[in-house]
Amino acid sequence: MSTSSVSKGCFVFKPSAKKKKTQSLEDYFVSGCEGAENSETRFRLCQDLWDKIKENTEVLQEELNRKILDSLLDFTKKCSSTPSHSNWAAQMRASEIPTAALVLGVNVPDHDMTFQSLSDLLQQSVSPYVASVQAKECGALKHLMKRVLERLMDTVVTVDDDEEEENEPISTQLHKSVHCSLGTLCDWYSAKTKKSNSGTPGKKRSSSDGDDPQQPPVVIIFKDLEVFNPRVLQDFILICSRYIQRLPLMFIFGIATSPSTIQNMLPHSVSSLLCIELFQSLSCTQHLATVIDKLILTHHFPFKLNGKVMQVLISIFLYHDFSVRNFIKGVQLALLEHFHSQPLSVLCCRKKEALLNVMQLSPGDLERIRQLPSFQRYVEKQEPEEQENLSTDDTHLKEVCKTLIKDLRKYHKNYYPVLRCLHTLATSLPRYPLGKQIRELHLICLEKNVWENEDYQSSMKLLKMLAKDELINLLQRCLEILQPVKSKQMEDARVQLEELLVKFKQLDTAAAEAQPCVEESIISPVKNLGKKTDLFQLQKTLLEMNETRRSKKLSPFELLRNEALELIDSLVKSHLSPPESLTLNEVCYYSSSATVRRHLNATPRTSIQAALSSPYYYLQNTSLKTEDGSVSNAAPDICIAYKLHLECGRLINLYDWLEAYATVVSAAEGNNPDSDNFGKVDEVKHARFIRAVSELEFLGFIKSTKQKTDHVARLTWGGC
Structure with missing residues (x-):
């Protein structure tokens, strides 16, 4: 590009907008892949196989959760019925909030999927007004109230706090906002239900009480009840109980440990406001x-x-x-x-x-x-x-x-x-x-x-x-088990099992005929024991009984039993190698178990120690490369402090540690070892040392101790 102008000026040329090339999943797979000639085929096979596994897994999880989800759906439908339509609802006091205590177990990472399925089912078949909240976003009552209203009303909610308004982005403040209170939610709910009822053609209103008997409930899901602040939860329940006549509220508590958590978190004056029903999900081991x-x-x-x-x-x-x-x-x-x-x-x-x-x-x-x-x-x-x-x-x-x-x-x-x-x-x-x-x-x-x-x-x-x-x-x-398997070996085994079962069923008459003979052969030596005899004669009789048992012929049942177990044993030896x-x-x-363990069961402490001991492999700076495995004096301050702390005992004197650090840093700066200023602690070195020690304390390598005021306790043993 060029410009022609009589006067002097400044011309700005914007660079041509080149779209950044993004790599596809296949590109990531092929990159560094051994045997790249068939990498595309392998990627396709891998993706197809995973899609099939994922689909089967989702179907399986839906089947496993179907029972508990169906029970929760029945509970919510039962609670949303009017007293004239439900005996259970009639037994509930007017001030009580129906609550489902859902015990899911300690497999917390799986809970999100369960709650998502539950929320979708509730919105599809029970009520469109469902809100899910977590403890990490509800540290105070105003935060909890705000999250509930925002997710139910799908609008911006303001609280009476200048700091909250200042922290909100400008784009949020430009939208229409509502006041954060349950009264606002009641007015919004009343307007919504009136609008939906009036807009439904052919729907007649109830003449007895003037209220619609099919008003959908407002469901609030607390995903992790144990983590909630008990005081925040108590205040929220107390406030909700005041509005239960105007707003058909319903709670679902997600519990990971035990149902007694509710009693531990809520006093009787608060828990008595809840009509709780317990639901137990399938155990994670099953x-x-x-x-x-x-x-x-x-x-x-x-x-x-x-x-x-x-x-x-x-x-x-x-x-x-x-x-x-x-x-x-x-x-x-x-x-x-x-x-x-x-x-x-x-x-x-x-x-x-x-x-x-x-x-x-x-x-x-x-x-x-x-x-x-x-x-x-x-x-x-x-x-x-x-x-x-x-x-x-x-x-x-x-x-x-x-x-x-x-x-x-x-x-x-x-x-x-x-x-x-x-x-x-x-x-x-x-x-x-x-x-x-x-x-x-x-x-x-x-x-x-x-x-x-x-x-x-x-x-x-x-x-x-x-x-x-x-x-x-x-x-x-x-x-x-063998019936549906289409295999020649399994068909032969199935035929043999069927023949054995038929023979077992024909054993009753044969066993009844053979039983007296067997009993007579066993009991006959015992008859002699009733007579008066000496020790030698008794020993002889017992030996005869033992020989009789050994020489006893196997019964037809025992023969068939041995034949059946031999069949099972032959199948095991043929097919379970x-x-x-x-x-x-x-x-x-x-077969690479080490790779799976490294990715899924990470050891951050080992990685941190390796990085502090060998900074060259992480920073790729040639000045940090050493031959004997020691740390270079040009390494970062935290690496030098870490290496020096390994040479100390259980308690580390901070002043000695500082002097050793100053000596190493002075050598890195190229100062003359014979000069007076070599190893001298100045303000800069002191500040750098304090920062390195603070970082080591944050990483958990040392901690302060009350045994000696100028010492710190070491929390590691040996090197990396």
């Missing part, structure tokens, strides 16, 4: 068991987690948050990491698509298959000629891979039904030797051969002690 059963223990999803990754996710659930939502996010993280880091994950898809992708594998992918540990074990078991073909012939390798992929699908199709059968049998035993939850048995099977486990062997011994009715019921349940023993298991199984 929720997790259902999610694992429907999403993990199924052959419909080709992506799998190995034992260590599964154990990490379950441990985070049990020992940190009890959040099923976070557990599913962990599965999503493992899914994304698997498809991003494993080029052969292109085969982790449906059977038909996987067989097509095998034929499109590049020479690099085929070489990766040859390097897989499971494939190398497979090659070692083959004949020398076959080993040579697998190592050199790519076409032959693809055909073998297609067969191995089919075998992997067959394994998963047979694994889960047999696992459920074994779990059904094991949970009927006392003390649950193989675990109470099916996920515990699944982890055992992922780790090693379950039939080599001592608990499995003891379980089989205990199953031989079951009564006939108990055993028949368990076998019938196993038959129901660990997945690591399968060839190409790396295609479907994600």
Whole structure:
């Protein structure tokens, strides 16, 4: 651009507006992805698989929450009825506010989803006037009142406080605002209901009391009751009770711990103003068991987690948050990491698509298959000629891979039904030797051969002690598990189970005929014990009884019972081998438990200590790079103070610490060590030191102590 002008002037040229290029999700996935030649296909497979898992998860969660949500809907409809239409409403005092105490459990991250579903259902079928509030935004009564009115009336609400008005943005102040009081809400509600009633054609008003019997309630949801300020909650309830005749209020308390929280927070004079009904949601452990059963223990999803990754996710659930939502996010993280880091994950898809992708594998992918540990074990078991073909012939390798992929699908199709059968049998035993939850048995099977486990062997011994009715019921349940499975092995097992059940039902007459003979053989030696005998004769008789028991023929029931348990044992040994023993298991199984633990179970203290000990790796400044692992004297002040505090004991003298810091800083400034000013503390160094110490105290490395006024206590041990 150029300008021509006789006079001097200043010309401003605006830069051309170039839109900033934003990367798509696929670009982020491909960036740094190993095996980029098929990264697009892997991204598509990953996204499709996650969409399917997410859809099934949402449907499952809706089914699990349906019972509690339906109960809450019935409660709100019952409360909104007039006394002439509801006996429950007639029993409630005029000044009482109907309240639902919803006990959701300590899995707080999952509560938002439940409350969102509840709010949507209430707005659709009960009342359009629903407001949800949280404790963090309601520190004072005026804040709580303001949030409630704003969310119900969908307008700007002002409070009688100059500071509040000053803090509001100009755009907010320009809009029409209303006064913050329940009287304003009553007037607004009355106008709204009149308008809706008058605007509804063909709707007749009640002539008895002049009020509309179908007035929708005003529902206020307190998501986290325990965190609310008790005084704020008490004042709000007292105010609401004064307006209950004009405004059909209704409360829903979200409780994470115990219903006794209401009594602990509210005195009797306030709690007596509430007509409370308790609702208990499904426990988070049952929720997790259902999610694992429907999403993990199924052959419909080709992506799998190995034992260590599964154990990490379950441990985070049990020992940190009890959040099923976070557990599913962990599965999503493992899914994304698997498809991003494993080029052969292109085969982790449906059977038909996987067989097509095998034929499109590049020479690099085929070489990766040859390097897989499971494939190398497979090659070692083959004949020398076959080993040579697998190592050199790519076409032959693809055909073998297609067969191995089919075998992997067959394994998963047979694994889960047999696992459920074994779990059904094991949970009927006392003390649950193989675990109470099916996920515990699944982890055992992922780790090693379950039939080599001592608990499995003891379980089989205990199953031989079951009564006939108990055993028949368990076998019938196993038959129901195998019934829908379309597999040749499972069909054969199903036929054998059906034959055994038929034989069990035909045992009654045969057992009745064989019983007298058995009793006679057992009791006959006992008859001699009634006679007078010596010690030698008694010992001889007891030995004869023992030999009789050993040589006793097994009854028909015992023969059938042993045959049934042998069938179960053969199914276990045939189909419950660990997945690591399968060839190409790396295609479907994600095994990097360290990555999952690092992302989901972060250790901020370790990261902070590593940053303070090695600032070069974080700041990338060459002057901070050291060879022996020590901190450079040119490092930030907090790094120098941290390194010096590691050399002290439990109590640190602040003056000595300051002098050591001043010496290190003087060396960094290039001062002559022999000069008088070297290591001298001036105001600047003093201020820098105080700031570094304050930062260390904020991070939790030191704390002030009353033992010595000029000392601080150290809260760490050793280095990073």
